[in-house]
């Protein structure tokens with residue numbers, strides 16, 4: 236059996252202490268109560284603060300339990316916040332790739348479109364933020380399923396709709412595809428929902444590496460794929476770079 | 491050949507950002523830092539200019555590191571800044587003599603009262619394009635001179651310098667006490683009430699009216715020209731543009747032709763309409779301001795509808811009421827209900843700006859019943875931004891005799907989908923967002939890149955503009971009209987709240 240991780244045990248003790256105290260506590264008080272060096276206590280509290288489990292009062296500088304603890308079971312990153320934090324990276328992805336960009340999260344077994352940037356050719360397009368996409372037949376959806384075992388199982392136990400000949404509908408095909416996506420760190424969808432259309436997507440990660448969404452582009456298959464029918468490597472790089480940039484911003488301090 | 495880039499510094503009201511742009515106008519990296527908002531008394535808003543300068547020193551290297559570029563790959567720096575906010579500092583030590591008085595600050599209402607009754611008041615708006623209110627730098631500077639012992643004498647001796655944020659940053663970037671350049675650009679100068687809109691020079695009558703010693707004023711330059719070279723932060727890089735943030739956004743949206751307009755949704759929101767090479771005076775409560783000036787070309791003017799409180803109402807909801815923990819959560823909360831439940835918030839926190847210009851107004855929440863939840867309040871917060879936009883668009887349409895056919899938008903709040911849909915609904919025209927939401931920074935980068943030949947001309951920049959999103963009106967016309975009337979009645983309830991005696995005591 237692996238040994239105990241000391242800092243996690245200490246973090247749990249700090250949370251218990253904050254939960255049982257009537258008011259807010261300062262670093263000195265926390266350190267004294269747990270007999271920890273002040274620097275150690277501070278490091279742990281700061282990390283707990285970064286993940287939202289602890290909050291610091293602006294005026295007194297003291298600490299209390301954070302709101303995120305109360306919502307542990309529900310959505311971990313507000314979808315509107317995800318849009319706000321990714322807008323600066325979704326735009327250049329669309330500009331560089333020349334394709335439409337979408338950001339999605341899972342909602343009740345479907346992909347909820349959280350953000351949509353038009354293909355930058357100034358043609359008439361309709362904003363589809365708020366619409367729902369099938370997870371097994373889109374690049375965004377497959378990325379999200381690849382990192383969410385529960386959702387993937389639910390989809391496979393249902394009867395995934397065959398949109399085209401190429402839609403993945405069997406548990407075996409989906410399982411294999413999702414494992415490949417985890418290995419590669421990105422997903423492609425080629426004519427699996429609409430003939431002539433394709434897409435590429437990559438995961439957006441928050442604190443601790445948790446996947447909180449997916450960002451991807453989509454367009455005509457001859458623009459997304461090269462002559463051999465594989466997704467163009469430059470587009471894959473653009474998508475992965477954008478996903479990484481958003482992830483880096485999400486891991487930083489909250490604003 | 492190694493790739494070169496342009497750096498924009500956007501010194502905003504809430505935060506300071508550094509953005510690296512490539513030749514196609516795409517954002518390559520961004521670093522941002524919020525600074526402290528100080529509210530020492532009701533109506534007072536201050537920033538620490540030294541903190542802001544330190545933040546510039548932090549965000550610029552971070553943005554460069556993120557982009558993986560070095561200073562020698564930077565073709566130019568452009569600066570966009572919160573406007574009107576007033577800094578006075580010691581030329582020898584570089585230390586600000588007082589906290590910066592921010593544009594939303596209303597401490598000068600008594601100063602303004604007195605000035606309004608002074609001889610010469612009737613000529614002020616004709617000369618500078620602005621109504622006498624607490625918003626602009628002139629009264630703020632007057633207040634500082636009145637309330638800081640010995641400051642007037644030191645200003646006359648040239649020992650202290652005045653500037654808005656771009657002056658403060660350029661002076662520090664070019665050496666500070668050690669030979670720092672003391673200058674401003676026409677757009678920022680046009681917000682002081684001290685500049686003659688036609689000659690683009692400080693006007694002696696205005697200086698006399700406000701009692702401002704000329705020795706403390708910066709030199710007025712174009713918005714796009716090489717001012718000098720940075721000696722710190724990005725040593726060796728040319729500083730080639732400065733614009734007030736709203737004018738920078740006009741530029742970034744490539745509103746280069748008369749009739750082009752945009753609205754930027756940040757702390758406050760500002761609708762600007764390009765009116766070409768002649769200043770146009772408004773008869774519906776809009777301001778006349780300089781849009782931009784490129785090198786030696788004639789200046790381009792703009793009409794402006796300024797709204798003081800939009801994003802800052804969201805911030806107030808977050809930081810003061812603590813009903814949400816991040817600004818975007820307002821949308822989530824607002825979507826928990828269908829409509830405003832009959833509740834309206836008019837955020838006259840700093841009085842009301844355009845088109846009302848009522849400095850004695852204060853905020854109200856009306857229509858409260860037991861039915862109202864925090865979700866309805868969140869809706870009312872967002873709707874306040876929509877209706878305030880409608881008011882300035884109506885004024886703009888009335889002044890220009892033309893009806894706006896679509897609204898170009900940018901700024902932090904455009905990430906709010908519910909809000910953008912609501913704006914389209916109440917204006918009854920489509921709302922469009924360009925591919926670069928950070929249009930303020932883009933405008934500063936464009937102006938700097940033009941000055942050093944990084945971009946050849948305006949036409950090339952215009953071709954970079956692409957549509958990223960478009961919201962089309964969906965609201966039923968009868969509902970729109972009913973809601974508009976409710977809003978109007980709510981606005982009337984803010985008027986006359988601050989009594990004249992209280993204002994006098996505040997002075």
Ligand SMILES: Nc1ncnc2c1ncn2[C@@H]1O[C@H](COP(=O)(O)OP(=O)(O)O)[C@@H](O)[C@H]1O
Pocket residue numbers: 315319502503504505755756757758800801802803804805817818819820821901902903905906
């Ligand atoms: N998703 C959102 N919904 C509503 N308001 C928002 C959202 N995101 C940011 N804001 C508001 O926008 C403002 C920040 O926008 P920004 O353009 O950076 O402003 P500024 O340049 O004035 O500092 C803040 O006042 C914040 O409350």
Ligand SMILES: [Mg+2]
Pocket residue numbers: 500502503735756930
């Ligand atoms: Mg701004």
